[in-house]
Amino acid sequence: MTVVTPANPAPPVSARRLRFRPGIRPGVYLAALVLFLLVLATVAPHLFTGQDPLAVDSAQTLRPPSAEHLLGTDENGRDVFSRIVFGTRTSLLLGFGAIAIALAGGGLLGVAAGLGNRFVENLIMRFSDIGLAFPELLLALVVITVAGSGTSNALIAIGVANIPNYARVVRAQTLLIRRSSYVEAAHALGLSVPRVVLRHVLPNAVKPVLILATIGVGSALVAGSALSFLGLGTPPPEPEWGSMLSTARDFISRAWWYGLFPGVAITLTVISVTVVGRALRLRSEGRTW
Amino acid sequence: MRNKILRLVGGRLIAGVGVLWGAATLTFLVLYFTPGDQAQAIVGGENAAPTPEVIAQVTAEYGLDQPWYAQYLSHLGRILHGDLGTSYRLHTPVTQAIGEQAGATLELALAAAVVGLTLSTVVALATAKRRRWIRGIASGSELVIASTPSFWLGILLLTVFSFGLRLFPATGSHGLQSLVLPALALALPIAGVLGHVLREALEEVLDEPFIVSARTRGLADLTVRLRHALRHALVPLITMTGYWVGALLGGAVITETLFTRQGIGRLLLSAVNAKDLPVVLGVVLLSAGIYVLLNLVVDLLYLVIDPRLRDAPATARPAVGGAS
Numbered sequence: 001m002t003v004v005t006p007a008n009p010a011p012p013v014s015a016r017r018l019r020f021r022p023g024i025r026p027g028v029y030l031a032a033l034v035l036f037l038l039v040l041a042t043v044a045p046h047l048f049t050g051q052d053p054l055a056v057d058s059a060q061t062l063r064p065p066s067a068e069h070l071l072g073t074d075e076n077g078r079d080v081f082s083r084i085v086f087g088t089r090t091s092l093l094l095g096f097g098a099i100a101i102a103l104a105g106g107g108l109l110g111v112a113a114g115l116g117n118r119f120v121e122n123l124i125m126r127f128s129d130i131g132l133a134f135p136e137l138l139l140a141l142v143v144i145t146v147a148g149s150g151t152s153n154a155l156i157a158i159g160v161a162n163i164p165n166y167a168r169v170v171r172a173q174t175l176l177i178r179r180s181s182y183v184e185a186a187h188a189l190g191l192s193v194p195r196v197v198l199r200h201v202l203p204n205a206v207k208p209v210l211i212l213a214t215i216g217v218g219s220a221l222v223a224g225s226a227l228s229f230l231g232l233g234t235p236p237p238e239p240e241w242g243s244m245l246s247t248a249r250d251f252i253s254r255a256w257w258y259g260l261f262p263g264v265a266i267t268l269t270v271i272s273v274t275v276v277g278r279a280l281r282l283r284s285e286g287r288t289w
Numbered sequence: 290m291r292n293k294i295l296r297l298v299g300g301r302l303i304a305g306v307g308v309l310w311g312a313a314t315l316t317f318l319v320l321y322f323t324p325g326d327q328a329q330a331i332v333g334g335e336n337a338a339p340t341p342e343v344i345a346q347v348t349a350e351y352g353l354d355q356p357w358y359a360q361y362l363s364h365l366g367r368i369l370h371g372d373l374g375t376s377y378r379l380h381t382p383v384t385q386a387i388g389e390q391a392g393a394t395l396e397l398a399l400a401a402a403v404v405g406l407t408l409s410t411v412v413a414l415a416t417a418k419r420r421r422w423i424r425g426i427a428s429g430s431e432l433v434i435a436s437t438p439s440f441w442l443g444i445l446l447l448t449v450f451s452f453g454l455r456l457f458p459a460t461g462s463h464g465l466q467s468l469v470l471p472a473l474a475l476a477l478p479i480a481g482v483l484g485h486v487l488r489e490a491l492e493e494v495l496d497e498p499f500i501v502s503a504r505t506r507g508l509a510d511l512t513v514r515l516r517h518a519l520r521h522a523l524v525p526l527i528t529m530t531g532y533w534v535g536a537l538l539g540g541a542v543i544t545e546t547l548f549t550r551q552g553i554g555r556l557l558l559s560a561v562n563a564k565d566l567p568v569v570l571g572v573v574l575l576s577a578g579i580y581v582l583l584n585l586v587v588d589l590l591y592l593v594i595d596p597r598l599r600d601a602p603a604t605a606r607p608a609v610g611g612a613s
Binding site: 137145225242248256 | 307312
């Protein structure tokens with residue numbers, strides 16, 4: 001049985017771009033709603049749960065989900081749901097913080113490479129070549145070996161590991177904008193170089209990169225929780241999704257809920273961030289979403 | 290044409306040596322600027338109480354009393370001779386420590402690569418340009434699986450197949466049985482990303498006029514996909530080789546820890562915990578070497594897959610698609 005698609009000739013570009021993308025629209029709203037709830041959980045976790053994420057109860061260890069403990073309890077009798085809710089702050093901080101560092105560092109280097117002379121450009125681009133030769137996690141591990149473990153070091157490590165990527169993209173943007181007519185016009189009007197850079201080049205270079213960064217937050221969040229999972233990020237007892245899973249690994253045979261729900265939280269967050277990021281990108285490219 | 294290929298390989302080799310040199314310099318900078326006394330670390334870390342004579346001997350032996358440029362040159366010289374230093378923790382040469390673990394990691398990475406590439410290719414071939422709901426399911430599951438951290442996927446696999454159904458062992462690194470779950474945990478998230486890229490490329494290619502002409506010649510749908518479309522769609526997949534090999538290497542740390550397997554990943558993690566810099570930097574150099582070698586292979590693969598590039602200028606390398 002061969003489902004031969006109608007052999008229509010390649011549609012003109014505009015038609016192809018306007019091709020209806022099935023099922024995306026409601027999904028985007030759902031993803032945005034999830035992100036909104038996550039931000040709310042970051043700002044005011046008490047809205048979602050009345051339980052203390054650190055309250056130990058030795059009579060209630062490793063209990064399955066019940067009315068009292070929606071997602072069960074962990075090996076110390078702590079409420080898994082409230083630990084997930086309170087862990088949102090740290091986990092999101094890892095993702096967003098790391099990308100903020102990557103954006104700041106990469107943006108600075110990228111603009112410098114795009115505007116500087118050949119020597120500066122070559123130096124920065126070769127530096128980023130070298131950085132790209134290493135997997136993100138490996139570079140982060142080097143930073144942690146030198147600086148030590150902990151939430152903020154994990155955040156910095158992943159941020160630094162992402163700088164080469166963003167430096168590349170910002171440079172490409174800067175090169176495009178630098179040759180655009182409106183920058184030439186600004187120069188011709190006699191505006192000073194710093195003013196042109198700050199008012200015209202930078203804002204226009206940042207916008208597409210910000211959209212890319214939205215999607216990057218997801219992978220940075222996974223990398224951050226991976227470091228916690230390896231015991232190099234957020235230390236216990238502070239709630240964080242990756243470190244919760246790290247402990248849960250020892251109780252797989254007895255408590256499926258413990259190893260399940262923190263992972264659902266990570267995956268749901270990453271999916272939401274990716275869906276919203278993709279929608280933003282499609283829209284910025286003038287496509288429907 | 291042969292000249293062109295030689296020039297391309299030559300150019301890439303020089304760029305590759307540049308990257309390796311940069312990586313070696315990076316490792317030197319890390320060693321040189323890391324706070325704490327290097328001689329003390331070599332002798333046995335903060336807890337060791339060596340006599341001043343031992344410290345003096347180590348300092349002289351490693352040339353730690355030399356000016357920085359002399360240390361830098363001898364650092365580069367040692368790496369050139371294949372000497373990556375001695376592990377602070379194991380007191381064996383780093384190359385030996387890595388060499389002992391390389392087999393297990395290679396086994397895992399190869400298994401995961403085969404699973405990941407096969408899965409993404411088959412799914413993409415089967416679902417590209419099909420009915421809307423088929424594509425919807427495919428792209429939906431790609432998004433979910435690509436967003437799933439491998440350590441959680443591993444926990445789920447363990448819960449179901451190891452502790453639930455008791456089909457596969459939860460730990461260990463011997464035999465095919467113990468390879469199945471780690472390889473899946475490592476491969477699936479990568480397959481999600483690659484499948485997405487491959488399907489988008491296939492859908493673009495299947496709109497091309499030469500596909501229509503192949504269909505009008507009466508070729509079966511499967512033949513069109515396999516013989517004509519796949520070749521074109523492979524280019525972005527190959528462009529992403531660096532990404533997925535990097536993901537395999539980084540993922541090995543997590544997978545080996547989760548499944549308590551032998552391997553470079555576990556070695557690296559215990560080195561990070563023990564602040565055993567020579568081992569960490571040795572793995573960094575190894576990964577830079579793999580990256581350089583791989584990029585060379587990738588550049589040659591482009592020429593094999595896309596004959597048009599053989600006549601194009603040597604720099605013609607397909608743009609890296611947005612890996613989202």
